[in-house]
Amino acid sequence: MKERLDKLMVSRGYAPSRERAQALILAGRVLVNEQKIEKPGSPVAADAVFRLLGDDLRYVGRGGLKLEAALAEWKIDLSGLFCADIGASTGGFTDCMLQHGAARVLAIDTGYGQIAQKLRDDPRVQLMERTNARHLAPDSLPPGITFAAMDVSFISATLVLPAVVAAARPERMVVLAKPQFEAGRQHIGKGGIVRSPEAQRAAVERVRSCLMELGAGSIQERESPILGAEGNREFLLYAIWKATGA
Template identity: 40%
Template sequence: MKKLRADEWLCAHGICADRDEALRMIMEGRVRYNPDMLVRKASEMVAFEAALLVDTADTFASRGAQKLRPALERLLPDLSGLAAMDVGASTGGFTDVMLHDGAARVYAVDVGKGLLHAKLRNDPRVVCLEGVNARTLDRSIIPEPVDLVAMDVSFITTTKILPAADTVMKPGAWAFILVKPQFEADRADVPPGGVVTDEAVRAACVEKVKRFATERLAWKFLEVTPSEIKGPKGNQEYITVFRKG
């Protein structure tokens, strides 16, 4: 039985024009062996006759969208009429997902400038708040209480941002917080290269964020799930879900 690399399989079956496009689809979590099993690497060998499941829908603004999408679709699939906030928006993967699911408005917050994808920057439902330090968020920046917060930040612990986010959330608002152990762990626990492989360290990072949110902010913890898409260096990250009390 002839076998091909996964990226070659996508090209051979006419799904992708080239291997670069195939790689993007795989990295975005849009190719699966079955509903519960992702194709994770372009180099994985697949029988030519295999029936891979391929999501050919329009690509979101970034692969980061697939970190949020499974939890959001499971717990809060319909965002119709809701106001949302994307903290650490970058190119706008989370913003894109929330708009796709019906959000009426998304405040896209990032300390960087010029990062948000053009299609989102030009979308009237998006309020682009670039050059904004999320630690300073308040009602002067976000003029309405939001129903949903999605957070994906780097080079800072989320616990330094959660209190500010809390000030602009409605009672009962949802929070989907991406926990990145490489930025939550003590420096001594992050190996050279920045990839945290110690399961105990990862668990401690999740517990740190969970305890901060529940004890300091009185949020209700709902669940934690490993992200299907790993960080750029291969770090396992986690989506934690809360509701404001």
């Protein structure tokens, strides 16, 4: 009898949740009968032999590794800050923010029940579930948000950023630009992968232009250290507004 790999990892104690199991699988850290499997839904025999590569993930989701790279690249200090995580999902960004000294994190997501239990139970985390960030009203979020990070899927970041910036008014922001959601359909190949370097660059510039139009005075860029879930290259943009906010 076979079962989904992510579910089997949880039932056999190799991961505390399906979200963590999926993160390990997508990171290429799971061997099944000494063969690497990178699809969480792959059917696996119930008596298969598992082996995990490397140390356990530092964060509840792979997103934490992406934000960690941004914090290191641009020497961003979150100590004592009130931060916002837009598109929180399982909470990789939120976990990373807290581990890097954030005093509080406002975690916003359209879904419900996705964030890791340890973050749901953390008094420093304020959840806004079932909330579409695209429709946030100006100044509708709690005051004092200094830093924000955004990772949204199945929609262009440019459609979400205007509402987020107007609602949160952060001084600094990291945005994950995903070419698969920015490039036109003609640039998306088999498996949902954007392979054209030109299309990837155009996608990043689209997000950069949006941030500039929203008043960012400085925008820096680097590639994400890990690929997206489907194998796409992704890019981190760091935008800075004046100290008074956006």
